[in-house]
Amino acid sequence: MSSTQKKAVVLFGHGARDPQWAEPMKRLQSILIGQLPNVQVELAFLELMAPSLPDTVDCMAQGGVTHIQVVPIFFGRGGHLKNDFPVIMAELKARHPGLNIEATSAVGQWDAVWQAIANEIVQQV
Template structure:
């Protein structure tokens, strides 16, 4: 991949009726924008909130993005990740055959995430 090709990251979450549910994802988006200034970082949701993942990808492709990394912000690997997500990814790959779109494992499968949470808990318990 050459440096002039447009890259993007999509933080993909479940969604909720309460708009405040997305605040942690917006915070992560803001951090990533600060650390990856040349990469477009957007949010997308499975249900209950907009935009959907296909709508976000469609907009990115229209904007000239050639490489998209989808990061599922899910802690448990339930039915949505096992069943719905692979179907959505396959449909997007079929719709945009020239697009390099990949997905990471869900953040809940990353050992570093659990190590960071454990470290915070240990530090909080030491203060208590």
């Protein structure tokens, strides 16, 4: 990736009525900001909280970001990931054709996440 490209990560979660629900995502955002000093790291939500993923991507595009990696912070692969998320991503790609926007699999599909959780549980037993 050339030095003229500006990278960003969007941590994309469901959202909730209780603002404290987002605290773990904010903690992850803070960790990533420390580990990726040249990468913009933002939060976005599907519903009940702001900003939305489209609002976040629009803002990043206006700010000169050229590459966005969306990371769905979902454990189960339910209807939102199967149905809603692909539609949102397709709309964003159509709206920003010059922007390289990709998505990882949901964190709940990562073996390393489940192994880390299992390791923590073993330490508690």
